[in-house]
Amino acid sequence: MSIERSNVVLTKEDFASDQMVKWCPGCGSHAILAALENVFPKIGYKAEKFCLISGIGCASRFPYYVNTYGFHSIHGRPNPIATGVRVNNRNLSVWVISGDGDSLAIGGNHFIHTIRRNVDLNMLIFNNQIYGLTKGQYSPTTPFGRITKTSPQGTIEQPFIPGQIVLGANGTFYARAIDKNLKLMQDVMFEAARHDGTSVVEILQNCVIFNDGTHEAITNRETAEDRQLILKQGEPMIFGKNRDKGLVLGAKGLEVVTIGENGITEKDILVHDMTTQDPSIHLMLAQMKLPDYPVALGVIRSVEAPTYDQLLEDQITKAKAESKIQCVDDLLNSGDTWEI
Amino acid sequence: MAKDKLQFVEKESVVIKFVGDSGDGMQLTGTLFSDTSALNGNDIATFPDYPAEIRAPHNTVAGVSGYQVHVGKKIRTIGDKCDVLVAMNPASLLANLKWAKMGGTIIVDADTFEEKAIEKAGYKENPLLDGSLSSYNLIAAPITSSAKRVGQELGMDNKSAERTKNMFALGMVSFIFDRNIETIAKSLEVKFKKKPEVAKANIEVLKAGYVYAESIEALESRYHVQTAELEKGRYRNISGNIATAWGLLAASEKSGRPLFLGSYPITPATDIMVELAKHKSLGAKVMQCEDEIAGICSTIGAAFAGSMAVTSTSGPGFSLKSEALGLAVMTELPIVVVDVQRGGPSTGLPTKSEQGDLNQALYGRNGECSCIVIAATSPSDCFYSAFTAAKLAMEHMTPTILLTDGYIGQGSELFRIPKMADMPQIVPPIAEANDPDYAPYRRDPETLVRKWALPGTEGLRHRIGGLEKTDVKGAVSTDPLNHEKMVQYRRDKVLRVANDIPEQEVFGEKEGDLLVVSWGGTYGQTMVAVKEMQQQGQKVSLAHFKYISPLPKNTAEILASYKKIVVCELNAGQFVNYLRAQFPQFKYEQYNKFQGLPFTTAELTEKFNQIIKEK
Numbered sequence: 001m002s003i004e005r006s007n008v009v010l011t012k013e014d015f016a017s018d019q020m021v022k023w024c025p026g027c028g029s030h031a032i033l034a035a036l037e038n039v040f041p042k043i044g045y046k047a048e049k050f051c052l053i054s055g056i057g058c059a060s061r062f063p064y065y066v067n068t069y070g071f072h073s074i075h076g077r078p079n080p081i082a083t084g085v086r087v088n089n090r091n092l093s094v095w096v097i098s099g100d101g102d103s104l105a106i107g108g109n110h111f112i113h114t115i116r117r118n119v120d121l122n123m124l125i126f127n128n129q130i131y132g133l134t135k136g137q138y139s140p141t142t143p144f145g146r147i148t149k150t151s152p153q154g155t156i157e158q159p160f161i162p163g164q165i166v167l168g169a170n171g172t173f174y175a176r177a178i179d180k181n182l183k184l185m186q187d188v189m190f191e192a193a194r195h196d197g198t199s200v201v202e203i204l205q206n207c208v209i210f211n212d213g214t215h216e217a218i219t220n221r222e223t224a225e226d227r228q229l230i231l232k233q234g235e236p237m238i239f240g241k242n243r244d245k246g247l248v249l250g251a252k253g254l255e256v257v258t259i260g261e262n263g264i265t266e267k268d269i270l271v272h273d274m275t276t277q278d279p280s281i282h283l284m285l286a287q288m289k290l291p292d293y294p295v296a297l298g299v300i301r302s303v304e305a306p307t308y309d310q311l312l313e314d315q316i317t318k319a320k321a322e323s324k325i326q327c328v329d330d331l332l333n334s335g336d337t338w339e340i
Numbered sequence: 341m342a343k344d345k346l347q348f349v350e351k352e353s354v355v356i357k358f359v360g361d362s363g364d365g366m367q368l369t370g371t372l373f374s375d376t377s378a379l380n381g382n383d384i385a386t387f388p389d390y391p392a393e394i395r396a397p398h399n400t401v402a403g404v405s406g407y408q409v410h411v412g413k414k415i416r417t418i419g420d421k422c423d424v425l426v427a428m429n430p431a432s433l434l435a436n437l438k439w440a441k442m443g444g445t446i447i448v449d450a451d452t453f454e455e456k457a458i459e460k461a462g463y464k465e466n467p468l469l470d471g472s473l474s475s476y477n478l479i480a481a482p483i484t485s486s487a488k489r490v491g492q493e494l495g496m497d498n499k500s501a502e503r504t505k506n507m508f509a510l511g512m513v514s515f516i517f518d519r520n521i522e523t524i525a526k527s528l529e530v531k532f533k534k535k536p537e538v539a540k541a542n543i544e545v546l547k548a549g550y551v552y553a554e555s556i557e558a559l560e561s562r563y564h565v566q567t568a569e570l571e572k573g574r575y576r577n578i579s580g581n582i583a584t585a586w587g588l589l590a591a592s593e594k595s596g597r598p599l600f601l602g603s604y605p606i607t608p609a610t611d612i613m614v615e616l617a618k619h620k621s622l623g624a625k626v627m628q629c630e631d632e633i634a635g636i637c638s639t640i641g642a643a644f645a646g647s648m649a650v651t652s653t654s655g656p657g658f659s660l661k662s663e664a665l666g667l668a669v670m671t672e673l674p675i676v677v678v679d680v681q682r683g684g685p686s687t688g689l690p691t692k693s694e695q696g697d698l699n700q701a702l703y704g705r706n707g708e709c710s711c712i713v714i715a716a717t718s719p720s721d722c723f724y725s726a727f728t729a730a731k732l733a734m735e736h737m738t739p740t741i742l743l744t745d746g747y748i749g750q751g752s753e754l755f756r757i758p759k760m761a762d763m764p765q766i767v768p769p770i771a772e773a774n775d776p777d778y779a780p781y782r783r784d785p786e787t788l789v790r791k792w793a794l795p796g797t798e799g800l801r802h803r804i805g806g807l808e809k810t811d812v813k814g815a816v817s818t819d820p821l822n823h824e825k826m827v828q829y830r831r832d833k834v835l836r837v838a839n840d841i842p843e844q845e846v847f848g849e850k851e852g853d854l855l856v857v858s859w860g861g862t863y864g865q866t867m868v869a870v871k872e873m874q875q876q877g878q879k880v881s882l883a884h885f886k887y888i889s890p891l892p893k894n895t896a897e898i899l900a901s902y903k904k905i906v907v908c909e910l911n912a913g914q915f916v917n918y919l920r921a922q923f924p925q926f927k928y929e930q931y932n933k934f935q936g937l938p939f940t941t942a943e944l945t946e947k948f949n950q951i952i953k954e955k
Binding site (some may be wrong): 017019034047048049051053055062063064066068069070071072073074077080081082083084085086088089091092108110113126207232312314315318320323325326327328329331332333335336337338339340 | 375378379381474568570571572573574576577586589591593598600602619620621622623625627629630632633634635636637639640641642643644645646647663664666671675757758759760794795796797798799800801802803804805806807814815941
């Protein structure tokens with residue numbers, strides 16, 4: 001089923017709501033909001049065909065700020081609610097807005113099962129590695145050892161790498177973006193919308209109040225080019241200020257090499273293919289971390305697979321065509337009945 | 341032949357209970373007998389009684405599975421005690437002898453009463469020999485060995501042949517009650533369509549059991565059970581859970597809203613999901629979720645999207661849904677939550693029935709959080725109650741809780757098949773595209789119902805959520821007076837449902853010595869008990885409640901008309917306390933039972949007599 005497209009060209013303003021945006025000044029969410037409002041007109045659907053579902057947390061206030069159909073729900077549950085929406089109206093572009101606590105802690109179970117089913121949804125996970133709305137407790141993605149309100153001596157928990165969970169749950173689409181790169185955010189949001197199935201977009205986001213600079217090592221302008229690998233489909237995985245660093249697949253997995261050293265040329269560099277069914281390289285990319293590796297950004301995985309909502313609709317169509325029971329009267333009178 | 345001497349005795353109704361090891365096929369045996377009786381023109385009620393374990397240890401009391409059938413002229417309960425008890429092993433006899441009527445018939449499989457099994461069941465002596473069954477008409481039949489012999493003749497292996505032994509017992513019972521075994525044979529042919537040799541073996545053993553009963557001297561008499569005096573019409577047998585599923589499908593068809601069920605397997609509610617999953621041809625979308633919370637949350641999403649949205653569960657699952665149910669109240673979305681109650685708290689008694697979730701349905705959420713609550717009264721009423729629950733939810737844009745229970749959910753009875761054309765209309769308040777007056781929390785001034793604006797509709801874009809919203813416009817708000825107003829709206833919206841439900845009926849005189857009050861799944865039992873008292877000339881009436889929140893408008897008027905009130909329920913007094921809170925001007929007696937078992941007529945009448953006699 002295709003979602004109805006707008007006859008007129010929409011603009012960012014068509015999606016601006018009349019509500020005052022109440023995020024802290026400097027919060028990464030402002031940039032994410034701007035990115036999505038830019039992307040919606042590009043996607044081209046009628047404005048009323050977008051539906052935003054959120055859970056609880058700073059990120060989850062998002063639907064109030066976008067003039068679409070929106071549902072600000074309860075903590076951890078946007079995925080099943082969004083699933084209910086999409087399964088019951090396939091003519092909607094459904095977006096789940098959630099944070100690291102909402103999706104990966106309290107909503108972890110729904111997160112993996114939604115991905116496993118491959119419901120056609122677009123999930124934006126605002127990963128600021130902290131609980132912001134409750135004022136600074138550690139989350140499932142907070143780095144080991146970090147001091148927070150509930151870990152005064154440092155956390156003693158290993159953090160999740162969201163990409164590992166997505167791929168572990170057989171995810172069909174996983175992308176990573178950062179709040180400081182508007183264009184990249186827009187690009188991956190657009191790709192997420194185009195993908196049929198559960199599209200997970202992890203956005204590395206700064207929390208200016210409770211976890212300021214948590215992604216600074218990645219986003220710092222001085223070093224960004226050396227520390228970010230921006231993936232492009234069909235292109236070699238090259239990065240660095242001088243575009244001389246790249247990835248090769250060695251005996252122990254991915255290795256960072258320098259082009260021009262040890263006989264390495266550009267054609268030795270691994271070419272990104274987000275469409276391979278085998279997730280092994282996608283997983284290696286998702287797991288890369290500083291300082292040994294750059295952090296992979298962009299669409300890491302996008303593979304085709306049937307969606308839950310499509311399969312369910314197909315079964316209904318088939319049953320309607322084949323079953324003897326076409327209305328409730330048929331049902332009531334089916335099987336053993338008798339006249340008295 | 342012995343049968344020449346046997347006289348037919350006329351009975352208004354009889355209760356038969358088939359018990360054996362789980363795996364002995366007692367559920368099938370009971371179902372075949374009840375279906376045949378229904379086809380024979382009897383009114384019926386049935387109830388399966390099985391352990392929580394799929395296969396508990398062989399030959400132990402823990403592993404006993406049973407199926408009780410009550411057939412006759414006018415049947416409302418499964419009957420207190422049985423006229424015929426069929427026990428396939430010592431453990432099942434030990435566990436069920438207390439349910440056999442004094443002087444009743446007990447049929448046992450004599451082959452199973454060997455030393456080891458007798459000891460394992462917990463008997464010290466062989467009960468067939470020690471005289472302990474002398475008050476019953478005991479028929480010790482060689483059931484297993486007979487089944488095996490028939491099987492051998494058909495060339496079956498011993499193990500397969502032994503599995504047909506339940507049919508030998510059924511054959512015997514069919515002779516005693518003059519059932520047509522050809523009807524049963526036809527059902528077996530359908531059931532084992534893909535295995536004709538199994539069908540044949542079962543039918544041969546069934547016939548052998550019938551012939552055996554015909555030939556023995558031990559039988560005292562045969563019975564003719566009176567046929568039902570029922571309203572003319574087309575009938576079928578139906579269990580409460582199937583009726584619930586069908587009632588929901590009926591509401592979906594009448595409202596034009598496709599049915600969505602988001603659910604998670606839980607005893608004894610699972611059958612509702614299993615049944616709905618079969619009916620995709622009627623557009624029913626069934627999603628087996630990862631947990632109970634996803635069950636209700638997908639349901640809320642479905643309701644937001646404009647479907648007739650339902651989640652089904654039992655007590656522990658209902659607890660897990662509490663927070664999300666509050667969200668549905670706050671967002672004023674029409675969802676139906678079906679709670680097939682079981683013994684609690686916690687895992688409790690998963691396969692036994694109780695009415696312990698009423699407080700949870702009424703109060704089990706944070707904040708001031710009213711829902712509509714209705715309770716089905718019998719297996720066939722589950723159809724109408726489920727239909728009504730969906731109708732009220734959609735027309736009043738309010739989550740509605742339907743309480744049934746394990747007893748009526750799994751029990752079955754005759755169901756007069758309605759015509760869809762005769763069912764009431766359901767008209768959900770769907771907002772029109774581009775309605776210039778649309779606002780998320782604008783309400784109908786009479787009913788306080790807001791409009792259902794479906795995502796995708798042009799000109800109605802809006803946001804809802806769990807945060808308190810301003811009246812009409814629906815912006816996020818913490819304004820104290822606005823909050824108070826919205827709480828009152830949500831509460832009054834539920835109270836005004838009383839304008840759309842029937843007045844409470846009373847069975848019996850409009851005034852008298854005693855008003856028996858009951859609710860939900862106990863209807864059959866309290867009705868039979870009250871009728872019995874009335875026949876004895878007592879001034880007793882019954883008010884059996886189906887609409888719990890809100891209560892019917894004439895409730896206080898009814899309660900005021902009797903000298904005494906007794907509230908009977910299968911919990912420690914949840915409905916009586918609800919009535920005390922609403923109508924403190926009356927004095928209430930209460931009769932409570934929480935054994936995982938239904939009321940018996942005898943215990944109810946004893947209690948009623950005692951209350952009437954007390955000064």
